[in-house]
Amino acid sequence: MLKSLFAAALLLTPLAAHAEAQAQDDCPTFEVKGEGPDVLLVPGLASSAQVWDGTVAALADRYRFHLISVPGFAGTPVAEREGSVPEALAQRIADYAACRKLDHPVIVGHSMGGFTGLLAAREHPDRFSRVVVVDSLPFYPLVYAPDATVEVVKPRAEAITETLRSMDDATFAATQANGARSLTQSKEGQERIVAWSLATDRATMADAVQALMTTDLRPELAEIATPVSVIYATNAYAAPERMKALYETAYADLPDAQFTPIGDSYHFVMWDREDAFTAALAKALEGSDGE
Known part of the structure; x- marks a missing residue:
């Protein structure tokens, strides 16, 4: 009997090892920098993970950063997906955290990346220790219409x-160049935004915009048990009082959400106010270190 079990074990061990290797092969691969607790950095619409270069340089001695690239964005190859772009990305991030055996990492997401972080936390309540949302709302159209609904917005989307x-x-290139001027005060940053947009698969970009404009997460925020921190920009065109009301109302069903406004900044806060953003992010991450 023991000989039979031993023989079976010898036969099964290579199969088990192969299965484990196969699981590792199927695991998404992202660039990793730094040492410390794990933090997943998720870029926004049509952006590259390089948007976080300054953040990584400032904090890589304290955290291990995983630079998430989005299929179809900024030159990253298009991949088959199930669901919308944010939904597929949220699942990809959750799968990555699981197959790399990361211990309750933090998700830090800019723009669509923040929206994606909320989706991931909703679907996987025990997998992440915190979501840090950077200049993003649970329903994008609130930016220009505080009373917007999915039904009203759908034709415009x-x-x-x-x-x-x-x-x-x-x-398309001219439109992106014009729009970039309202996204960051940095001339170099504007050029990078345009370059990333031109390198983005147009169909993927359109699908992502459609999802962001027609998905309202507000009714589902109460389901998110993961702590959420929100860092948002204010400027002469987005007055602090208006932004405070907008964000706190939008996230009202997350009563423990923490809000940090950063003044004199456009959408790419990590570029326009790099030092202030790094300090705000470091504070949010410190609040997650033992959770």
Whole structure:
């Protein structure tokens, strides 16, 4: 009997080892920098993980950063997916944390990345220790219409995404260059935004915009048990009082959410106010170190 069990074990061991190796092969691969507790850095719409370069340089001696790249964005190859772009990315992040055996990492997401972090925390309540949302709302259209609903916004979303899909390359490039000026005060940053947009798969970008404009997470925020910190920008066009009301109302069903405004900044807070952003992020991460 023992000989039979031993023989079976010899036969099964290579299969088990192969299965484990196969699981590792299937695990997403992202660039990792630094040493310390694990932090997943998620870029926003049509952005590269390089958006976090300054953050990593400032804090890599205290945290191990995983630089998440988004399929179809900024030159990253398109991948098959199930669900919307944010939904698929949220699952990819959760799978990565699981197969790399990360111990309750923090998700830090900018723009669409913050929205994605909320999705991941909702679907996987025990996997992450905190979500840090950077200049993002649980329903994007609130930025221009505080009383927006999915039903009201849907026709506009369809028109915008159809325009994105059909626009010729020259017009698209000009549109992106014009829009970039309202996203960061940095000339170099504006150039990077445009370059990343031009390297982004247009269909993936349109699908992501459609999802962001027609997905309202506010009714589901109460389901998120993971602590959430929100860092948001204010400036002459986005007055502090208005932004405070907008964000605190949007996240009202997360009563323990922590809010940190950063003044004199556009959307890319990590570029426009690098030192202030790094300090705010470090404070949020310190609050997660023992959770």
